[in-house]
Amino acid sequence: MSTLLVSSLCPFDTTNDVIFSRADFAAIANIVYSESGNVYTDGKATLVYSRLTPRLRIHRTDSFAEYIKLVTKDADERRVMVNLLTTNHTYFYREAHHYDHFIETMRPELIDKAMRGEPVRIWSAGCSSGEEVYSLGMALLGESRSEGLRIAAKDIRFLASDLADHAIEKARAAKYAKSALAPVPADLRNHWTKSDGDDAIIAPTVQNLMRFRSLNLLHQWPFDGLFDAIFCRNVMIYFDTATKEQLLLRFAQQLAPSGYLYIGHSERLSGPAEAYLTAVGKTIYQRTT
Ligand SMILES: C[S@@+](CC[C@H](N)C(=O)[O-])C[C@H]1O[C@@H](n2cnc3c(N)ncnc32)[C@H](O)[C@@H]1O
Structure with a gap:
């Protein structure tokens, strides 16, 4: 019989009224892996328990096994x-060195391209x-408001995608605590956000460049064209090597010639994508074939 995890994993749950076994955790980890590529090791059991218990309550069950039966047959759940x-x-402005590279190396090329009328x-x-993506938008428009407005009038689009609908919703709302904007250079912040009490709202000029969409990276990508730059940072750390290498290859093939791929600080390039990409900075790669 599988061991109950509740008391050891949830020391603050004095009621212990929700049944959560190792087998339940393994079943959930399997579903998450096959749906999203994210690998859940035993250390995530407490997180699974605490995030999903409210769903069990909504579905009026105190058994994870019952909830697993539900998610197995109900795609929405x-x-x-x-x-x-x-x-x-x-x-x-996470991993600021990427923004330095983007501003110093990519931005002049992208502005030339946009001014020539190219997408x-x-x-x-x-x-x-x-x-x-808002950090990138502000970085591209730059520290001169008049120049930024000229750039924004060109054919420039940032696609921003995620699996998590709640995250996309927050992104679309474009409203953040002012304190969250602190890492952004002051000139960018001043030109491209506006104050709303304790919050800052991303300027409509920047918002208009964005296209947010729900997209599972493991699924087919609905793109016709290639990208000048792809930022996929701190996503692949949760994937296994096979999933990561397959994704890196797809990113490499989705880049325009000389386009750049930026990955997270603890990630590295490996697998067949190495044939397409050359390291040009710390966790920055350029498509060279
Ligand atoms: C830690 S955040 C990284 C956010 C940002 N790129 C950064 O570096 O700050 C990882 C994001 O990847 C998303 N994600 C995980 N698996 C995914 C998948 N298979 N397809 C699309 N997005 C995924 C998660 O929903 C999460 O919002």
Whole structure:
């Protein structure tokens, strides 16, 4: 018989009225892996318990085994479950060296391209609640408001996608605590956000460049064109090597010639994508074939 995890994992749950076994955890981890590629090791059992217990209550059951039966046959609830178990931690100007590279190396090329009337396309893949893509939008428009407005009038689009619907909703709302904007250089913040009490709202000029959509990276991608840059940072850390290498290859093939791929600080390039990409900075790669 499988061991009950509740008392050891949930020391603050004095009622112990919800039944959660190792087998339940393994079944949930399997579903999450096959739906999203995220690998859940035993250390995540407490997180699974605490995030899903409210769903059990909504469905009026005190048994994870019953809930698993439900998610197995109900695709909507399965989606809710996978959404709830995503890790959405993010912040503005995370890994600032990527923004330095983007501003110094990519921005002049992208502006030339946009001014020639060509489309500029940037993808934040696994954008979470939008801090990454808004940081990029502000960085592209730059520290001169008049120049930024001229740039914004060109054919520039940032695609920002994530699996988690709640994260996309927050991104679309474009409203953050002012304190969250602190890492953004002051000139960018001053030009491209406006104050709303304790909050800051991303300026409509920046918002208009964004296209948010729900997208599972493991599924087919509905794109016709190639991207000038792809940011997929702190997403693949939760994937196993096979999933990660397959995704890296797809990213490489989705980049325009000389386009850039930015990945998270603890991630590295490996597998068949190495044939397409050359390291040009810390966790920055350029498509060279
Ligand atoms: C830790 S956040 C990273 C956010 C941002 N890129 C950053 O570096 O700050 C990881 C995001 O990846 C998303 N994610 C995980 N698996 C995914 C998948 N299979 N398809 C799309 N997004 C996924 C999660 O929902 C989460 O919002």
